Amino acid sequence: MPKKSAYTVAVVGATGLVGKEMISILAERQFPVDRLVPLASDRSIGESVRFGEREIPVEVLRREAFAGVDIALFSAGTEVSREFAPIAAEHGAVAIDNSAAFRMEPDVPLVVPEVNATAIAGWRARGIIANPNCSTIQLCVVLKPIHDRAGVRRVVVATYQAVAGAGKAAMDELTTQVRGLFAGEEPSAGLIAHPIAFNCVPQIDQFLPNGYTKEEWKIVEETKKILGDPSIAVTATAVRVPVYVGHAEAVNIETQSKVTASEARECLRAAPGIVMMDDPAANEYPLQRQVAGTDAVYVGRVREDPSIANGLDCWIVADNLRKGAALNAVEIAEILIERYL
Numbered sequence: 001m002p003k004k005s006a007y008t009v010a011v012v013g014a015t016g017l018v019g020k021e022m023i024s025i026l027a028e029r030q031f032p033v034d035r036l037v038p039l040a041s042d043r044s045i046g047e048s049v050r051f052g053e054r055e056i057p058v059e060v061l062r063r064e065a066f067a068g069v070d071i072a073l074f075s076a077g078t079e080v081s082r083e084f085a086p087i088a089a090e091h092g093a094v095a096i097d098n099s100a101a102f103r104m105e106p107d108v109p110l111v112v113p114e115v116n117a118t119a120i121a122g123w124r125a126r127g128i129i130a131n132p133n134c135s136t137i138q139l140c141v142v143l144k145p146i147h148d149r150a151g152v153r154r155v156v157v158a159t160y161q162a163v164a165g166a167g168k169a170a171m172d173e174l175t176t177q178v179r180g181l182f183a184g185e186e187p188s189a190g191l192i193a194h195p196i197a198f199n200c201v202p203q204i205d206q207f208l209p210n211g212y213t214k215e216e217w218k219i220v221e222e223t224k225k226i227l228g229d230p231s232i233a234v235t236a237t238a239v240r241v242p243v244y245v246g247h248a249e250a251v252n253i254e255t256q257s258k259v260t261a262s263e264a265r266e267c268l269r270a271a272p273g274i275v276m277m278d279d280p281a282a283n284e285y286p287l288q289r290q291v292a293g294t295d296a297v298y299v300g301r302v303r304e305d306p307s308i309a310n311g312l313d314c315w316i317v318a319d320n321l322r323k324g325a326a327l328n329a330v331e332i333a334e335i336l337i338e339r340y341l
Helices: 017-028 078-088 113-125 134-150 168-182 212-226 261-269 322-340
Strands: 007-012 032-042 048-051 052-056 072-073 093-095 129-130 152-163 233-241 247-254 272-277 297-304 311-318
Touching: 007 017, 017 032, 017 048, 017 322, 032 048, 048 134, 048 233, 052 113, 072 078, 072 168, 072 322, 078 093, 093 322, 113 129, 113 134, 113 322, 134 152, 134 212, 134 247, 134 261, 134 272, 134 297, 134 311, 134 322, 152 212, 212 233, 261 272, 261 297, 261 311, 311 322
Parallel strands: 007 032, 007 072, 072 093, 093 129, 152 233, 272 297
Antiparallel strands: 048 052, 152 247, 247 311, 297 311
16 A cells, blocks of 8 residues: 555444544544545444534445545454455455454454554554454553563453443443432343443453453453563453443552562653553542543552562553544554554
8 A cells, every 4th residue: 555645544333432433533633534434334324424524424334335445443343343354455455453353363463552553564464453452452551661661470450341341322221220220110131241220240241161251351362462471471350330431440460570669650650641640648540430531541559569579559540432442543543654554
């Protein structure tokens, strides 16, 4: 693909939560879009999406839709990506895929720009770049500077994930259940395994034979690939919580060499994409509602773990629709056109 001043960009899943966020971020960051091609299933016929000051009709996703497309941002689920991302690549586009379809394939780069941007160069192998799982992204942004400083040996993470991670229908489910409870109605489970209103559900996605859920295992495997170190031991527990937007994580990190809490704060403050909010005296630490609609990964509650020789604890929060999905994909596209096209 020759270097261009502007690009034809397709967004697959354009009417979904993440797809809409992708389109909004493309406009916000003034990505050089010559033509936007919003794609969705035939259920979206007649709909349009707003791109800057324009309303653009949604087109039906089909093979021919990728003719002339330079970059295709995918956020329509694993099955759609498996079918259509290779088709987009066949048409000469670079597919940046937000699903789990290609993340662990060895010839597909799995990228968090603040961590392993140089991996984007590997797009030529398949014409596909994978966007990591939302919880993995914010975790790796924080682990990277610690790993560079002292070598990460082991990570234990518990996530507190917003319902937006399961889509707009799950957000509506939370609203309906809360209203129902106040009306004296007992809620029933829907998209989430158990009622989510005023509840925490320690299951995201299906269970695997090893007792982990698919969501937890994504964090385990993707973290090692992104950091480029399969020796790092990772274990995760993923919990859905009654919050609309924003994932939080309680993280315990064991390093190879000693890092004090003050040294950890220092290297995190200097790292790209991170905002420190860590003042216990003022009750200052990042909150999910507080970070919704923002782009950074926020870190607080940094402290040394006295139960092991080289341990740190911290609290990480980010907007899962933005940095956890749409923003990360657009940042990949920005680096792609700047360095590799």
